[in-house]
Amino acid sequence: MTDAVETKAVGPALSITGLRKTFGANEVLRGIDLSARDGDVISMIGASGSGKSTLLRCIPMLEIPDSGTVTVGEDSLSPKGGRLTRAEEATARRMRGHLGFVFQNFNLWTHRTVLQNVIEAPLFVQNRSRAEAVDEATALLEKVGLAEKRDAWPAHLSGGQQQRVAIARALAQRPRAILFDEPTSALDPELVGEVLKVIRSLAEEGRTLLIVTHEMGFARDVSSRVVLLHQGQIEEDGTPEQVFANPRSDRARAFLSGHFDRTR
Amino acid sequence: MDFTFLGDMFASLLKGLPLTLNFWVLSLLGGGTLALILNLMRTTRIGNAVAGAYVFVFRGTPLLIQIFMIYYGLAGFGFVRQSFLWPFLREPYWCGLLALILNDAAYTSEILRGGLRAVPKGAVEAGRVSGMTRFAILRRITLPLAFRQALPAYSNEVISMLKATALVSTITLMDMTGIARAAISETWRAVEILLCAAAIYLAISLLVTRFSAWFERRLSPWHFGRTTP
Numbered sequence: 001m002t003d004a005v006e007t008k009a010v011g012p013a014l015s016i017t018g019l020r021k022t023f024g025a026n027e028v029l030r031g032i033d034l035s036a037r038d039g040d041v042i043s044m045i046g047a048s049g050s051g052k053s054t055l056l057r058c059i060p061m062l063e064i065p066d067s068g069t070v071t072v073g074e075d076s077l078s079p080k081g082g083r084l085t086r087a088e089e090a091t092a093r094r095m096r097g098h099l100g101f102v103f104q105n106f107n108l109w110t111h112r113t114v115l116q117n118v119i120e121a122p123l124f125v126q127n128r129s130r131a132e133a134v135d136e137a138t139a140l141l142e143k144v145g146l147a148e149k150r151d152a153w154p155a156h157l158s159g160g161q162q163q164r165v166a167i168a169r170a171l172a173q174r175p176r177a178i179l180f181d182e183p184t185s186a187l188d189p190e191l192v193g194e195v196l197k198v199i200r201s202l203a204e205e206g207r208t209l210l211i212v213t214h215e216m217g218f219a220r221d222v223s224s225r226v227v228l229l230h231q232g233q234i235e236e237d238g239t240p241e242q243v244f245a246n247p248r249s250d251r252a253r254a255f256l257s258g259h260f261d262r263t264r
Numbered sequence: 265m266d267f268t269f270l271g272d273m274f275a276s277l278l279k280g281l282p283l284t285l286n287f288w289v290l291s292l293l294g295g296g297t298l299a300l301i302l303n304l305m306r307t308t309r310i311g312n313a314v315a316g317a318y319v320f321v322f323r324g325t326p327l328l329i330q331i332f333m334i335y336y337g338l339a340g341f342g343f344v345r346q347s348f349l350w351p352f353l354r355e356p357y358w359c360g361l362l363a364l365i366l367n368d369a370a371y372t373s374e375i376l377r378g379g380l381r382a383v384p385k386g387a388v389e390a391g392r393v394s395g396m397t398r399f400a401i402l403r404r405i406t407l408p409l410a411f412r413q414a415l416p417a418y419s420n421e422v423i424s425m426l427k428a429t430a431l432v433s434t435i436t437l438m439d440m441t442g443i444a445r446a447a448i449s450e451t452w453r454a455v456e457i458l459l460c461a462a463a464i465y466l467a468i469s470l471l472v473t474r475f476s477a478w479f480e481r482r483l484s485p486w487h488f489g490r491t492t493p
Contacts, residue, residue, distance in 0.1 A: 107389060
C-alpha cells in the first residue's frame with residue numbers, strides 16, 4: 001500500500017514521556033517513556049496487571065493519564081487531573097484520526113454490515129467521497145481475506161473474521177500507526193492463526209504497529225522491538241533477540257521462562 | 265343485534281378518530297423528544313436528579329389526575345392566567361395534549377434509558393478511536409443501538425398511549441371515547457357503543473403490533489437469520 005509510505009515524515013510516529021496512571025489506590029503506570037519510529041513493530045509483553053493494556057489505551061486517550069505526555073505526529077497532549085478540556089478533546093480526536101486501534105473484543109458496530117463498518121470513519125469523520133471509501137474498503141477487505149463478506153452482519157462472522165474486519169476498519173483510517181490490544185486473546189485457538197497472519201503481513205509492509213500480546217512466539221518473530229512491562233514500568237526494551245534470549249533482569253527471565261514452558 | 269345501529273355508531277365514532285390520532289401522534293412525538301432531553305440531562309449530576317424526580321412524579325401518579333391538575337388546577341394560579349401561555353392553557357385540547365406529553369415522556373425516558381444502558385461500551389470506544397465527536401457517536405452509534413434495543417418495550421408504550429388518549433374525554437373533548445360517552449347518555453345502549461369503540465382501538469393496536477414487528481425485522485435483520493441487509 002502506498003499510503004503507508006506517504007504518511008512518513010520527520011520525527012517519531014508517536015512518543016510517550018513520563019506517563020503515569022492510577023486507578024484508585026492502584027498505580028498502574030509509573031512513569032513510562034516509549035517512542036516508535038515509522039516502520040517500528042513493537043510488541044508489549046508482560047504479566048496480567050503489568051499495565052500494558054492501560055499504556056496502549058492511554059495513547060488515544062481512551063484512558064486519560066494522570067500526568068505525562070503523549071505525542072502522535074504533530075499533535076501532543078499532556079492532560080492534567082485525569083480529564084481533557086474541550087480543546088484537548090479536539091486534539092485527542094485529531095490524534096485518534098492518525099491511529100488505528102484494534103480491540104481484544106473486536107467491537108464492531110453490530111447494526112452495520114462489514115462494509116459499513118469499514119467505511120464509517122472515512123465517510124463520516126474524514127469526509128471522503130463514498131466511491132473512494134467503498135473502493136478502498138473493498139480492497140482492504142480483500143487484503144484481510146473477507147471480500148465475500150462485505151455485506152454480511154458482524155453477528156454472522158466468527159471471532160477471527162470479526163477481528164480481521166476490525167483490522168480493515170483500522171486500516172481504512174489510513175493511520176500512521178496501529179495499536180493492537182491483545183488482538184487474539186478473545187479467539188478460539190484455531191482462529192488465532194488467521195488473525196496473526198494478517199498482522200504479520202502488515203508488519204512486512206513496513207507499517208508502524210504497537211501490539212500488546214501474550215503470543216510470545218509471534219512477538220519474537222514479527223517485532224523489531226520488544227518491550228516488557230512489570231508493575232507499571234518498562235523492565236526490558238530491546239530487539240527480540242536481546243529480550244527473549246538474554247533478558248537482563250531476573251524478573252524478565254522468570255516471566256519469559258514461564259511463558260515459553262507453557263507454550264511449548 | 266341491531267346492525268343498523270352498530271353501523272351508525274361506527275360511523276359517528278370514526279368522526280372522533282382524527283382527534284384520537286392527533287393526541288396519540290403528537291403526544292408520542294412530544295414525549296419522545298422530551299424523553300431524549302431527559303436522558304441527555306442524565307449525563308450531569310444535577311440533571312440526573314431532576315430527571316429522576318420528574319420520572320418519579322409523572323410515572324407515580326395517575327394520568328387522570330395529571331390531566332385534571334393541568335386543566336382545573338392551573339387556572340387557580342393567578343400568574344398562569346396572566347402569562348402568555350394562558351390562551352393555550354385554558355383550552356382543554358392543549359391541557360390534554362400537555363398532560364399526555366409529560367406522562368409519555370416519563371415512561372419513554374425510562375425505556376430509552378434501558379436501551380442506552382444496553383449499548384456495549386466497546387461500540388462507543390470504537391467510535392472514539394475513529395475520531396468521532398461525541399455528537400457523531402450519539403447519532404451514529406449510541407442512539408441507533410439503544411433504539412433497536414428499546415423497540416419491543418417502546419411498542420408497548422405506543423399502544424399504551426393510544427388507550428391513554430381516551431382519558432381526554434373527561435375534559436369535554438370529543439375524541440372517540442368522548443363521542444361514545446355522549447352517545448351512551450343519549451341512548452343508554454352502553455354495551456353496543458363501547459364494543460364499537462373498543463373494536464376500533466383494537467384494530468389500531470393490531471396495526472401497531474404488526475408494524476413494530478416489521479420494523480424490528482427491518483432494523484435488526486441479523487436477529488432473524490437474514491444474512492444481508
